[in-house]
Amino acid sequence: MKKRPIIALKPREGRKARAGAPWIFSNEVAMDAAAKALTPGQLVDVKGDDGQDFGTGYFNPKSLIAVRLLSRECGSAVDAAFFTQHLTRALKLRQTLYDKPFYRLVHAEGDGLPGLTIDRFGETLVLQITTAGMESLLTPLTMALETVLSPQSIVLRNDAPARSLEGLELYVRAEKGAMGRIAVEENGARYFADLGQGQKTGWYYDQRDNRAFIAGLAKGKSVLDAYSYTGGFGILAARAGASEVMCVDSSAPALTLVEESAAANKASIRAVKGDVFEELERLSAQKEVFDIVVADPPPFVKSKKDLEPGAKAYRKLARLGAAVTAKGGMLLLASCSHNIPADRFASECGAGILRTGRKASLIRAAGAGPDHPVHPMLPESAYLKSLVFALD
Ligand code: SAH
Numbered sequence: 001m002k003k004r005p006i007i008a009l010k011p012r013e014g015r016k017a018r019a020g021a022p023w024i025f026s027n028e029v030a031m032d033a034a035a036k037a038l039t040p041g042q043l044v045d046v047k048g049d050d051g052q053d054f055g056t057g058y059f060n061p062k063s064l065i066a067v068r069l070l071s072r073e074c075g076s077a078v079d080a081a082f083f084t085q086h087l088t089r090a091l092k093l094r095q096t097l098y099d100k101p102f103y104r105l106v107h108a109e110g111d112g113l114p115g116l117t118i119d120r121f122g123e124t125l126v127l128q129i130t131t132a133g134m135e136s137l138l139t140p141l142t143m144a145l146e147t148v149l150s151p152q153s154i155v156l157r158n159d160a161p162a163r164s165l166e167g168l169e170l171y172v173r174a175e176k177g178a179m180g181r182i183a184v185e186e187n188g189a190r191y192f193a194d195l196g197q198g199q200k201t202g203w204y205y206d207q208r209d210n211r212a213f214i215a216g217l218a219k220g221k222s223v224l225d226a227y228s229y230t231g232g233f234g235i236l237a238a239r240a241g242a243s244e245v246m247c248v249d250s251s252a253p254a255l256t257l258v259e260e261s262a263a264a265n266k267a268s269i270r271a272v273k274g275d276v277f278e279e280l281e282r283l284s285a286q287k288e289v290f291d292i293v294v295a296d297p298p299p300f301v302k303s304k305k306d307l308e309p310g311a312k313a314y315r316k317l318a319r320l321g322a323a324v325t326a327k328g329g330m331l332l333l334a335s336c337s338h339n340i341p342a343d344r345f346a347s348e349c350g351a352g353i354l355r356t357g358r359k360a361s362l363i364r365a366a367g368a369g370p371d372h373p374v375h376p377m378l379p380e381s382a383y384l385k386s387l388v389f390a391l392d
Contacts, residue, residue, distance in 0.1 A: 004043055004044055004045050004056075004074075004075070005034070005035075005038055005042060005044050005045070005059075006044065006045050006046075006047055007024075007029055007030075007035060007044045007045070007046045007047070007057075007059055007066070007067060008029070008030045008046075008047055008048075008049060009024070009028055009029060009030065009046065009047070009048050009049055009054070010028060010029065010030050010049060011049045012049070013027075013028035013029075013048075013049075014028055014046075014048055014054060016377065017046075017054055017069065018048075018054075019377060020376070020377045021375075021377035021378060022057075022068060022069045022109050022112075022114060022375060022377070022378070023065045023067070023068060023069070023378070024046060024054070024057070024065070024066055024067035024069070025064060025065060025066060026061075026063065026064055026065075026066040028066070029066045029067070030049075031061070031066075035059075035061060036061050037061075038059055038061055040059075040060040040061065040062060040063075040132035040133075040166060040167050041058055041059075041060060041131065041132030041133040041134075041135060041136040041166075042058065042059050042133075042136075043056065043057070043058055043059075043078055043133075044056070044057060044058065044059040044067065045074035045075060046067055046069065046074070047074070053072075053073060053074045054069065054072075054074075055069045055070070055071050055072040055073055055074060055076070056069065056070050056071045056073065056074060056075065056076040056078065057069040057070055057071075057133075058070065058114075058115075058131070058132075058133025058134070058136070058137075059133070060131065060132050060133065060166060062165075062166070062167065063131075063165065063166060068109075068114035068115065068131065068133060069114075070082070070112070070113075070114070078137060078140070079140045080140040080143040080144045080147065081144075082140070082144075083113075083137075083140055083141050083143070083144030083145075084144040084147050084148055086106075086111060086112050086113055086144075087105075087106070087144050087145065087148045087149075088148055089111070089112075090105055090106050090111040090113075091105065091148060091149070093371075093373070094120075094371055097370055097371060098371070100185050101120055101121075101122050101123075102120065102121055102122065102184055102185050102186055102205075103119075103120055103205055103371040104117065104118070104119050104120070104205045104206070104371040104372055105118040105119065105120040105125065105371075106118040107371065107372045107373055108130075108381075109374075109375040109378055109381060110372065110373035110374050110375050110381070111373060113134070114131065114133070114134065115129055115130050115131030115133055115134030115135075116128070116129055116130075116134045116141070117130075117201070119201040119202070119203060119205060120149075121182050121183075121184055121193070121195070121202075121203070122182075122183075122185075123151050123152035123153065124151060124152060124153040124154075124155065124177070124179075124182055124195065125145060125149065125151045125153070125154050125155070126155045126157055126195050126201040126202060127141075127154065127155065127156050127157065127158075127175075128156075128157045128158065128160055128200070128201055129156070129158050129163075129168075130160055130162050130163055130166070131166050131168075132166045132167060132168055135158075135166075135168055142154060142175060142176075151176070151177070152176075152177045153174060153176055153177030153178055153179065154174070154175040154176040154177065155172075155173075155174050155175070155179040155195050155196065156171070156172065156173050156174075156175050157172055157195070157196075157200070157201050157202070158170065158171050158172065158173075159171065159172050160200075172196055174196075179195045179196040180194065180195065180196055181193075181194055181195075182194075182195055182202070183264075184203050186205070186208055186211070186232075186236075187208060187211060187212045187215065187236055188239075189235055189236050189239050189261075189265055190261065190264045190265060191203070191230060191231065191232070191235060191257075191261045191264075192230065192257045192260050192261050192264070193230060193257065194253065194257065197253065198230070198253075198254070198257075199229065199251075199254075203230070203232075204229065204232060205369065205371060205372070206336070206367075206368035206369060206372050206384050207232055207233070207296065207334070207368075207369075207384070207386065208369045208371075209366060209369045210233075210332065210334070210366055210386045211232050211233050211236045212236070213364060213366070213388065214233055214236070214237055214292060214294060214330075214332060214388075215233075215236040215237050215239070215240040216240070217292060217330060218236075218237035218238075218240045218241065218242040218292060219240055219241040219242070220241060220242070220243055221237075221242055221243060221290075221291035221292050221329075222242065222243055222244040222245075222289075222290045222291050222292070222326070223237040223238075223242045223244065223245045223246070223290060223291065223292045223293075223294070224245075224246050224248070224283075224290040224292070224293045224294065224324060225237070225245065225246065225247045225248070225294050226248050226276045226279070226280070226293065226294060226295040226296070226297075226321070227248070227249060227276055227295060227296050227297045227298070228247035228248060228249045228254070228255075228258060228271075229249060229251070229254045229296075230254050230257040230258055230261065231247055231257070231258035231261050231262065231269065231271075232296075233294045233296065233332075234246075234247040234258065234269055234294075235258070235261050235262060235265055235267055235269065237292065238262065238265065238267030238268065238269055239265050239267055242292075244270075244290075245267070245268070245269045245270065246269070246270045246271075246272060246290070247269055247270070247271045247272065248272045248273075248274055248276055248279050249271075249273065249276075250273065250274065250275055250276075251273075252273055255271040255272075255273055258271045259271055276295065276297065276317075277316070277317070277320065280317075280320035280321065280323070280324055281320065283324045284320065284323040284324050288324060289324050289325060289326040289327075289329070290324060290325065290326060290329065291325075291326045291328075291329045291330070292325075292329060292330045292331075292332075293321050293324055293325045293329065293330070293331045293332070294332040294334075295317055295321045295331075295332065295333050295334065296332070296334040296336075296386075297317060297334070297335075298336070299335070299336050299337035299339075300313040300314055300335070300337055300340075301335075301337035301339040301340045302337070302339070303339060304339050306339070307339060307340060307344075310337060310339070310340060311340060311344060311345075311348045312348075314333070314335060314340070314345060314348045314349060314352070315348040315349070315351050315352040315355075316352060317333065317352065318331075318333055318348065318349040318350075318351070318352025318353050319352040319353065319355045319356055320352075321333060321352075321353075322352065322353040322355075322356045322358055322360070322389075322391060323356055325358075325391050327391070327392065328390075328391070328392070329390075329391055330363075330388055330389070330390055330391070331353065331360075331388070331389045331391060332386060332387065332388045332389075333349045333386075333387050333389070334384065334385060334386040334387070335384070335385045336383055336384050337383065338380065338381065338382075338383035340385075342365075342385050345385050345387075346362070346365070346385070346387060349387055349389070350362070353389055353391070358391050358392060359391070359392035360389045360390065360391050360392070361389065361390045362387060362388070362389055363388050363389065363390045364386075364387065364388040365385070365386075365387050365388075366386045366387075367382050367384045367385060367386065368382070368383075368384040372384070
């Protein structure tokens with residue numbers, strides 16, 4: 001094998017990586033002219049200033065996370081066999097967890113494959129690649145997918161804005177087979193997702209367990225699913241016997257899929273297109289309340305600098321959500337912003353609810369389901385927070 005470039009760490013740097021973390025930051029690297037000249041995504045061997053091997057990774061001189069490690073040994077081959085081994089391990093875990101082939105198959109670092117997520121919808125795989133390093137490994141990756149799963153379709157949803165930071169173009173294409181509308185089976189319900197045009201990969205598997213929890217409370221209850229997207233919470237609640245379900249979202253295509261999923265589940269749902277803040281103000285002015293209110297918004301804290309305004313928006317959402325939650329009802333508030341810490345999110349939610357003068361108890365704090373594993377040394381990458389409050 002051709003000798004790989006070596007990335008050397010500065011003296012005493014790489015403390016977290018030494019303890020097992022898979023990232024090396026740019027300020028930890030001796031960034032000489034040779035390192036700066038490397039192509040983004042290039043495979044490298046990483047060594048400490050004492051000559052210690054940190055392992056094989058891919059390097060991007062322009063990224064804050066300079067190296068994402070793929071193996072703990074220098075000189076490891078990153079080929080179809082490497083991906084086959086990782087995909088097999090990831091698949092085995094999901095097969096232990098679920099009896100149907102609908103799940104997140106690969107969750108980046110949590111599955112040892114930084115820069116890659118794969119959502120599985122039966123015979124269709126939707127890939128999202130966010131780094132130059134993973135993009136340059138697409139060929140061995142797809143070869144391994146053939147070996148491990150031989151799927152009918154492979155869709156590349158490579159349109160995440162984060163790609164621009166890595167100097168990658170944004171595109172969506174079917175690498176194999178077709179893309180478009182597809183059925184999703186989850187918690188015994190049947191939903192529809194649009195893989196080519198929907199948000200992210202077309203479906204949010206991360207809320208699976210939280211949807212099931214809400215559905216478990218929904219029999220005979222009225223439910224408001226705010227920021228419903230394609231109806232993940234609302235459809236399941238309706239199937240579980242909710243007396244009334246209203247889904248609110250600003251996206252017309254998402255609401256069309258809500259209506260089609262409702263029909264497929266013989267569920268009755270009111271799909272309302274609108275802005276959630278405005279809709280909540282309107283409902284509360286009319287003194288309309290629901291036994292269960294779910295608010296699962298898009299990220300309000302997109303980057304660290306948005307923390308204060310984002311936190312304020314979560315507090316306002318909690319206040320407005322509580323205002324339309326019936327006496328003795330439940331309010332689920334979620335955040336998919338990894339830039340707001342869990343305790344800060346919880347305290348903003350609490351403050352917002354208590355502003356309404358209601359008494360409340362936090363009865364459940366959860367995150368993404370187990371098909372979204374977290375690398376043990378990157379606890380901060382657990383982005384989803386999903387809190388359920390019982391209101392007096
Ligand atoms: N709860 C959903 C996921 C929600 S994703 C599920 O279980 O799958 C966030 C949703 O918020 C998206 O569908 C987006 O269209 C919607 N959205 C974003 N801004 C909005 C706004 N101001 N008012 C209403 N919906 C909004």
